[in-house]
Amino acid sequence: MEGFAALFGDFALDALERVERVEQWLLDLGALDGDPSEERLLDVKRELHTLKGNAGMMGLAALQQLAHDMEDRLLGSTDEGALDIGGLLASLDAFRTQTKALLRQDGPAPSGGAPVAADADSGETGHASVRVPFAALDQLIDVLAEMVILRNRLTDTVGAFGRLDEGVANGRREVWDDVEQAHGALCRTLDVVQDHVMALRLTPLKTVFGSLRRIVHDEATRHEKTAQLETAGGDTPLDKALLDLANEALGHLVRNALVHGLESPGAREAAGKPRCGTVWVSAAARGDEVRIEVADDGGGIDRDQLRQAAAARGFTFGPDEDVFPVLFEAGFTTRLHADMSAGRGLGLAAVRDAVRRQGGDIEVSSTVGAGTTFRLRLPMSVSIARALLLRADDELYALPLTSVVESRRLRPGDCHRVNRAGVLRWRNEVISLLDLGTHFGTGTAARDGGYVVVVGAGGKRRGLVADAIHGLQEVVVKGLDPIVGRPTGIAGSTVLGDGRPILILDPRALVDVEPFTTEQG
């Protein structure tokens, strides 16, 4: 037997969790108001000791040495009373990086063999649990997605057959009733399975909050500011697939708040504020959505100055138009944040793009002297969405239902032309129309009949014009083949019950499409 090499994946996961814990405790110990309690120090010491021992068990001498050095540094510093938090954090980073590098070399190791007999009454909560690799969950979801597609196909067939009186008459009525009943039961069961499986992927957001504290600590040190992070709603669940995005986006926003938002302690004092700035990150679930706010009590953004800066760079706004969204414009952000150290995270424009690609959105508001607030909305889970099926020029499109405000028939008199763009009078508003056929190039002239579906996104509305509405369906969201590129207004693809692949529309991009460039009619 060659030692415990087979357990490397387990070792790495265990080690990364311990590293995370130690990091949080060190940040506690280093926090301004943190009381460097003996108890916390002992906790850190115990974890480092375990890390060292476990690395040794795995025969990973370099990691063992790293943990040993950290332990030494901790013991040394407690004697002298000064805790070298920065040095310990740097060593923890090295430990984490090396572990992850080994994990990558080892391939998808953590799947391991059979899980060890679960210790039913272990742990503080008393709940039995097993650790399942996300890859296994993804496989389960793929199979479930296939089942949803098959269910839709069955629903189509049952519906079509039911409409044929002849079909029912030729078959036997009671046999058909059985088919319909079984179909109904299957649909309900599948819904339950779907809910449960999707819930398995939900992970509490607090797993992301930990790294934010680290960012606050590091950036405050780097920019000679004092800052604290307040978090709320750490138990808010989010799909694992979105957790990385949330991590990147929140990381960027918090870094942004530290670098650009909070003033220096001196400037804060002069403004009559506490020397220590605060960044709040709070999350809450609202229906199928997770809303996350990142707010700071810094200097805020001056609306007029921003308007001037935007104008200087060629972005123009009407007098009543909100100027803050310009912060998310690609050409604008890069120049505004030219002082940011290169290669750190995403730009605000990239954050918004990434968030919108996953069906979320981001907004910003600010008050001079009081601070800036970013509001992030993300769907709680991904993969399966309810969508309205639209047909335009024999092409079917799936429109995510969450964006639909209203749908109705388009009569020839409803549609007006303003500067070659179609507009619709709707609830005392004039909204601009987008013809799906001309936008996606399947038709050359915008239609003035059919149906219009009013969609809302980011505070804007748009009327999407199509020939017909083919009802509601649950669709499995899949990515686009990279060969297709990323056409404007497409969020992904899905497969219908009959096996036909169709495109999923991206309402957030469609509301922004320039009417003049698309309607050449």
Add this chain to the structure above:
Amino acid sequence: MQRKVLVVDDSLLLHKMYDLALKAYRGCDVLPLFASDGHTGLSRLHEHTDISLILLDVNMPQMSGLEFLRHVRAEPAFRSIPVVLQSTEDSAGDIERGLEAGAQGYLTKPFTPAQLHDLLDGMLV
């Protein structure tokens, strides 16, 4: 004959390591039982009255290994079960105190499956 070995360790990783190593033992058929803390360990001892050996981690939060050992030694029914302490090599003080408190052997981390097997040879066979 199957021998039951109770592992008391707060690390699930160590549980897996013991599981791997104990199942590979050829001296006799071993059934590993696991507990993540001292309290669970004590209830395991009450559930299974035929445990042949306890492998005990010294460094555990809440109830420490030595505390657990004292409980075990205080209970007449468990007094004769051999206990092997497991600790890191630089914790000589713990080991000494453990042996004084009635442990029969000790195993220092890092250990290999072969080292564990050698120890079982002396304790079980």
